Amino acid sequence: MHSILKVVDRILDTRPDTLDFRDQLYEATLVDVPARIDLEEYRKLNIPILDQGREGACTGFALATVAHYLLAKRYGLNNLTPVSPWMLYAMAKRYDEWPGEDYEGSSARGAMKAWHKHGVCSDRLWTHRSGKVKRDLTGTQASDASQRPLGAYYRVNHKDLVAMHSAIAEVGILYATGLVHEGWERIDSDGAIPLKETIRGGHAFALVGYDERGFWFQNSWGNTWGKNGFALITYDDWLLNGTDVWVARLGVPIILNNPIPRKSQPRSSQQKTSAIYANLRPHLISIGADGALSDNGTYATSSEAVQRILTEDFPQMSASWQKKRLCLFVPGGLQSKDQVVEAMTNLRQVFLNQEIYPLAFLWNNEYGATLTQILQNGLKQRRPEGTVEDNQDFMLDRLDDALEPLVRPEGSLQWSVLKTKALQAAKIYNGGIRLILQFIDQLQKQEPNLEIHLVGHSLGSLLLEPLVQLLTTDGLISGSLLGGDVGYGQAIASCTLWAPASTLSAFHESYGQAIANNKIGKFTLFTLTDEAENNDQCANIYHRSLLYLIAHSLEEKPRIPFSPTHAQGTAIAGMEKFIRQDEQLQSWIASGKVDWILAPNTGSQGAQFHCAARTHEGFSQDPATLRATLARILGEPEMEESEDTQE
Known part of the structure; x- marks a missing residue:
């Protein structure tokens, strides 16, 4: 049978x-x-x-x-x-x-x-x-x-x-x-x-x-x-x-009130990831390689998830707040997703304690590894064996000059791809930024007193460029970014950029238009001094800051020494020397439309102006920068120092 x-x-x-x-x-x-x-x-x-x-x-x-x-x-x-x-x-x-x-x-x-x-x-x-x-x-x-x-x-x-x-x-x-x-x-x-x-x-x-x-x-x-x-x-x-x-x-169910320091994590830490994900889920948005929401991996995001965050999670969490503040935070892109998530386990409660709802973007988190490989490939073309430390340091400046043209063929291509990803997120019909702004626009109509705040670090300014233009423009948009599209005409309460990687031309087309049209309440630029930029390094191979590499090698107009038109490469919005040369920015800084904070500084002007960062990556790790940023979001001259905002 x-x-x-x-x-x-x-x-x-x-x-x-x-x-x-x-x-x-x-x-x-x-x-x-x-x-x-x-x-x-x-x-x-x-x-x-x-x-x-x-x-x-x-x-x-x-x-x-x-x-x-x-x-x-x-x-x-x-x-x-x-x-x-x-x-x-x-x-x-x-x-x-x-x-x-x-x-x-x-x-x-x-x-x-x-x-x-x-x-x-x-x-x-x-x-x-x-x-x-x-x-x-x-x-x-x-x-x-x-x-x-x-x-x-x-x-x-x-x-x-x-x-x-x-x-x-x-x-x-x-x-x-x-x-x-x-x-x-x-x-x-x-x-x-x-x-x-x-x-x-x-x-x-x-x-x-x-x-x-x-x-x-x-x-x-x-x-x-x-x-x-x-x-x-x-x-x-x-x-x-x-x-x-x-x-x-x-496994064993666990409760984590504080994240485990990375150095003490076991080799397999996914149980920790599972435990903290429940708290972090409403604060993370993943953008995929094509600019759409990423539907794969631990932190996948669907349009339904975004809708739930903005129509359920945010309203519930902010119900008792005196002001409803939504902060869109775009990290630098050189950190892995796990590193960003680890940072958010600390930042989440810091922001919530100040009645600020943080929403962090996970995007392009593989670029740090990609950049390191590009620099290594360029270095091999000059010296197939040994490390930088094997050479005498008096030649390091010449090594940087030699690396810039060597990494350009591969590096400029990858940089162009990265910028295209950022633009696509707002340009295509299912772009992650476009979908998020649709829900934010609906939320702002329901909550007229809602404040939108933006914080971007390094490469994060690239993703915020089209976001700012789409969110703040009234009616038809002009220019090369989103020309022909229709903006939402909404205002941004504050925008704070830490060492932005945007070119000055893109900066003016996006952020500049919003500043000129009074669509950004408080705009702040944090940058390193030129001396600090020159003392920084990338992957211990290139001995200047990332922004110097972008300006000299990765952008459309590379640096050509002694050239009357290319001697400095492409002007970058996050670099002191280019800001000082830009008449419009200098005018806004003088009038108070833009606050410019050079780092490192001692904070003698107050907490809102204090920044102790000494490297490009240092802004995201500096407690003073965080306190100054929070003070600007809250509109307070001083931000009380607490254990949460200390190292």
Whole structure:
């Protein structure tokens, strides 16, 4: 007698994991491995048999089964809260190797990463809804998911039966994927799947036992399939059609009131990431490579998430505030996403304590590594061996002069791509900046007293250029940035730029127009002195500041020594020597329309003017700069020093 089910009625769309040498492999230990682990022993636990129906979500359902088993073993079945397979499936798509979300199915690795980075919420908080599967978490979901974190997890060699037996004996359950054939439609009365040749597609399931014939697994097609929801895949079948296997342990739920210093973090800190994400989620916006919202990775952002931040999270958090202040913060771009997130764990509460809601942008966070590689490539063209320290320092200025033209071919191309990304975020119909401003415009109409504040560091000024132009322009926009578009005509309460990387021409087209039209209440430029710029360095290869490299090499008009038109390269808005040469900026500074703060300084003019930064990156790490920026947002001459704003 056979159990008959038309496999063709099921969506079989699990994708094999791509090759990734970063996977940590499980190694069999000397734990006692029984000759068999009977299915009946596993069934005594009464782990729920799930049914995914006609949905291609088996990666989520199979992993939910693994979660149910591990949670039941830890807390007991009576205390088991069913988890959401839909969350696991939807979040897995953030970590698959394929772009976008307009495809069915996902990979086992993607699902494991999703659980490891976010935890898994209860089934009642994330139930399936017809249509497009969402890929972002609400605050409630994120908080609940962090209570069920995944600890260590390893890839098991799916061709190594000894390792697989050992892993099942050690943990009790494995997460597996394999190819489904027509034999799955006619299962023997004892639960065994007859091996057939015709492949139907890929599927995920949970291995829960074994005997001399093969592996027992729990499926997610309901309890009428196979042997009450289970089946046995023979070793011959598995070795031919098995594709991926993972083994895992639960993590420990933790509460973090303060971030762990980076130097004390363990090698794998994703459990910390999962724990803090619930608090940070409403304060992070990810912009992708094409300028649209990024829908992949730990900090993916959808348009629905942006809407929820601005229509739910911000209003709820600011309900009791005397003034509603929204601060859009764009970091410099040289830090990795993890570094920005770590910084935001500190800054979030500092801002909220002052009744300022911070919203940070994650964008172009790979540029620091890219720039280092470009400089290294340029250096190799001059000296294939050794390091800068091997040379005598009296030649360092000549090394910089030599590097600038060498890095230009590759560096200017990457710089142009970066600037295009920033512009696209406001220009294309689904650009991240454009979508955010649509919601801000709606919010400002509901909250007429809402204050918009901008803070940008270094490369962050590039992303703010089109944002300022689109937000502040009344009617039709002119110029090369967003010419032909229609602006919102809104005002900005304050705009503070730390060492902006914008060219002076782009600065005047965007920020300058807003300043001239009185659309920015308080505008402040923080810059290094020219002496400090020349004492700075990039990747310990180029011995001037990043802004010098941009001005001399990466921008459209490179520096050509002794040239009457190119001797200084391209004028950059964040550099002292160019600000002093710009008549319009000097006029605004003299009239008080623009405050210019040169660093480092002692703060003799008061907290609003204090900045101790000595390097380009130093602005984001300087407590005095933070206090001065907060004082300007609050419109206060002095900002009280607190532990939060100290190093």
